[in-house]
Amino acid sequence: MILSRERFFLLILALIGIGVLVQQTHQPPIPISNWRGGTLTTQNVARQSFRASFAPQLATERPSGNPLRNPRTVITQGYGVGSHAPASVWGGVDLAIDGDGDGKADPQGTWYAPVYATHDGVARVRSHTWPGGNYLAIENSRYKTAYAHLDSYAVVDGQPVARGQLIGYVGSTGMSSGPHLHYEVWEYGVNRNPLDFDALRHDW
Numbered sequence: 001m002i003l004s005r006e007r008f009f010l011l012i013l014a015l016i017g018i019g020v021l022v023q024q025t026h027q028p029p030i031p032i033s034n035w036r037g038g039t040l041t042t043q044n045v046a047r048q049s050f051r052a053s054f055a056p057q058l059a060t061e062r063p064s065g066n067p068l069r070n071p072r073t074v075i076t077q078g079y080g081v082g083s084h085a086p087a088s089v090w091g092g093v094d095l096a097i098d099g100d101g102d103g104k105a106d107p108q109g110t111w112y113a114p115v116y117a118t119h120d121g122v123a124r125v126r127s128h129t130w131p132g133g134n135y136l137a138i139e140n141s142r143y144k145t146a147y148a149h150l151d152s153y154a155v156v157d158g159q160p161v162a163r164g165q166l167i168g169y170v171g172s173t174g175m176s177s178g179p180h181l182h183y184e185v186w187e188y189g190v191n192r193n194p195l196d197f198d199a200l201r202h203d204w
Helices: 005-025 042-061
Strands: 073-077 093-097 114-116 121-129 133-139 143-153 166-170 181-187 190-192
Touching (some): 121 143, 133 166
Antiparallel strands (some): 121 133, 143 166
């Protein structure tokens, strides 16, 4: 079979086009460099990038740190004892401030101390409750933290709140014998010990 000149040139152009397409779809392997974690594949790189992109968000959704952010914070009532029993219902810690440095909480150092959100979420403001007095919760899909006996609020109901944001001021509203912050942590509706979430760590 003898090809005409036009058909011959069309065949050459088609072969060149196929070659270009094959070259463009070919992906070279990812260089390993100093990676010591085994074979690095395109799928592993994508998985690691996905996790890294959400790591800061996940870190701020989990409660962490002292809501008073004060190095002189002391616990006046522990988790699951006294009025915090049973822990499954009333579990939390009472926090106050040692204003004069004697190792004990005092009203002068504690009244109106600023309270900060320990994670990201949405504010749920409930005034004049019993026994929590002026009560505030911060909720997201997994965690809820509760802040009770507040004097006043710095956020409104339904407001998005970021970790570290000022949300209110310590008071002695509700069932309270003096100024302090009652602080709770809930995970998927289960009460958790706030000390497991660094509730006394002020440097965050």
